[in-house]
Amino acid sequence: MDGSATSPELVRSGDQLAIARLISMVEREDPSRLAILKALHAFGGRAHVVGITGPPGSGKSTLTDKIVGALRAQGRLVAVLAVDPSSPFTGGAILGDRIRMQRHATDPGVFIRSLATRGHLGGLSRAVSEATRVLDAAGYDDIIIETVGVGQSEVDIVRIADTVVLVSVPGLGDDIQAIKAGVMEIGDIFCVNKADKDGAERVVREIRAMLETAVLNGAATRFSGLYVARATLGAHAPISPAADQGAFHHIAAQVSGHPNLEIPPVLTTVAETGQGIDDLVKHIKAHETALTATGYLRMRRESNLAWELGHAAAERVLSALERDERKETVGELSRAVLDKKIDFYDALDALEDALTRSH
Amino acid sequence: MERKIRVLVAKPGLDGHDRGAKVIARALRDAGMEVVYTGLRQTPEQIVSASIQEDVDVIAMSILSGAHNHLFPRVMQLLAEKSIDDVLVIGGGVIPDEDIPGLKAAGIAGVFTPGTPTTETIEFIKNNLKRGI
Numbered sequence: 001m002d003g004s005a006t007s008p009e010l011v012r013s014g015d016q017l018a019i020a021r022l023i024s025m026v027e028r029e030d031p032s033r034l035a036i037l038k039a040l041h042a043f044g045g046r047a048h049v050v051g052i053t054g055p056p057g058s059g060k061s062t063l064t065d066k067i068v069g070a071l072r073a074q075g076r077l078v079a080v081l082a083v084d085p086s087s088p089f090t091g092g093a094i095l096g097d098r099i100r101m102q103r104h105a106t107d108p109g110v111f112i113r114s115l116a117t118r119g120h121l122g123g124l125s126r127a128v129s130e131a132t133r134v135l136d137a138a139g140y141d142d143i144i145i146e147t148v149g150v151g152q153s154e155v156d157i158v159r160i161a162d163t164v165v166l167v168s169v170p171g172l173g174d175d176i177q178a179i180k181a182g183v184m185e186i187g188d189i190f191c192v193n194k195a196d197k198d199g200a201e202r203v204v205r206e207i208r209a210m211l212e213t214a215v216l217n218g219a220a221t222r223f224s225g226l227y228v229a230r231a232t233l234g235a236h237a238p239i240s241p242a243a244d245q246g247a248f249h250h251i252a253a254q255v256s257g258h259p260n261l262e263i264p265p266v267l268t269t270v271a272e273t274g275q276g277i278d279d280l281v282k283h284i285k286a287h288e289t290a291l292t293a294t295g296y297l298r299m300r301r302e303s304n305l306a307w308e309l310g311h312a313a314a315e316r317v318l319s320a321l322e323r324d325e326r327k328e329t330v331g332e333l334s335r336a337v338l339d340k341k342i343d344f345y346d347a348l349d350a351l352e353d354a355l356t357r358s359h
Numbered sequence: 360m361e362r363k364i365r366v367l368v369a370k371p372g373l374d375g376h377d378r379g380a381k382v383i384a385r386a387l388r389d390a391g392m393e394v395v396y397t398g399l400r401q402t403p404e405q406i407v408s409a410s411i412q413e414d415v416d417v418i419a420m421s422i423l424s425g426a427h428n429h430l431f432p433r434v435m436q437l438l439a440e441k442s443i444d445d446v447l448v449i450g451g452g453v454i455p456d457e458d459i460p461g462l463k464a465a466g467i468a469g470v471f472t473p474g475t476p477t478t479e480t481i482e483f484i485k486n487n488l489k490r491g492i
Contacts, residue, residue: 092388099398
């Protein structure tokens with residue numbers, strides 16, 4: 001049934017049922033989705049992918065709703081992927097982000113899909129990157145990804161989005177929160193929401209101070225690519241330290257001497273009333289323009305693809321190890337290590353040899 | 360990846376509160392389902408459009424206001440217009456017994472009135488899905 005309701009042609013024509021069914025195939029990792037995704041590949045890469053992230057209750061859904069409204073007023077086609085957590089115990093989920101966005105439900109220029117994390121950590125679900133490609137090929141101009149409510153280290157969004165909006169609110173903690181590593185490092189635009197509440201100005205000041213210090217320390221500049229490089233490479237444990245170091249130095253070398261040293265903007269909004277939304281959308285679009293004009297968009301996407309390819313390859317290796325004949329090899333090597341016949345690293349080398357021989 | 364049952368829980372019409380719908384949403388979540396909750400005051404058009412985008416297996420609607428004889432069949436009509444026949448649609452809320460046969464004839468597969476144990480609704484969903492899980 002799913003197979004007949006969706007096809008590359010239907011997705012390309014913007015058929016919402018076909019798009020929705022393809023995303024469901026992506027979610028359940030249906031192997032037959034691959035032929036469709038491959039056929040859609042040529043049509044991707046046009047959408048501006050915007051991540052909205054921040055702690056639970058900071059107003060991400062309401063902000064997303066208002067951003068969708070502003071982009072629709074400009075005539076742009078907008079898709080939203082809204083991620084909420086699955087229960088680690090039952091696997092069930094309440095996907096409630098949509099409540100704030102239902103006024104767009106019948107607008108044919110808007111597509112909203114709620115996704116459960118299904119056990120995936122990092123603030124997104126595994127389906128998000130493929131679902132983003134589906135929506136891109138379907139012709140949406142802007143794709144907004146709303147992450148789960150994040151804590152300090154859910155930074156996967158920076159691997160997928162061209163522009164990350166980090167939402168903060170007053171009253172969450174003292175100024176040490178702003179200088180910790182992790183989520184506070186990934187914002188291209190900082191948005192202090194609920195700015196009508198006490199303490200908003202202090203949050204703005206603390207974030208500004210954090211960003212300015214980062215620039216002084218040589219760690220962050222808005223369009224310098226160094227910022228792009230840190231955000232996309234530095235915030236994660238590298239897959240291969242040597243390769244990542246190389247890529248980092250490569251990018252850093254390319255950007256040295258670049259004059260566009262500007263720190264990410266820190267904006268204030270009251271999403272509930274719409275205050276500050278136009279300014280926020282202006283900055284989101286300015287970031288896209290700057291990324292494109294400086295060539296950093298391509299660099300950022302390349303770096304993200306490299307990361308995704310590496311992880312997909314690692315997953316293939318892991319599932320290859322699950323196959324029977326390999327399981328036996330792994331078992332034999334483990335016993336040999338246990339019996340002190342070889343050491344762990346010799347076992348690892350032997351396994352790598354076995355894997356490369358058959359590939 | 361294991362297939363998850365996805366359910367849209369919606370409140371059509373002008374009801375003032377959604378306590379019952381939230382109890383159902385929570386019960387379905389605890390039964391391992393993914394529940395898309397759309398909140399109060401939804402039109403049939405919004406419900407059908409959301410159910411398409413979310414690709415749900417089930418639409419569960421709750422009405423307290425008495426407008427069920429109009430709004431439930433309207434949802435069925437909109438689904439039929441889109442040639443969608445593989446979504447299970449159920450209803451609940453304050454619904455007089457004499458209205459139930461008419462709603463079922465309109466395509467509402469199950470009607471659950473106040474006092475129905477949530478386990479009964481969960482079992483009904485699991486046993487009556489129109490798509491393979």
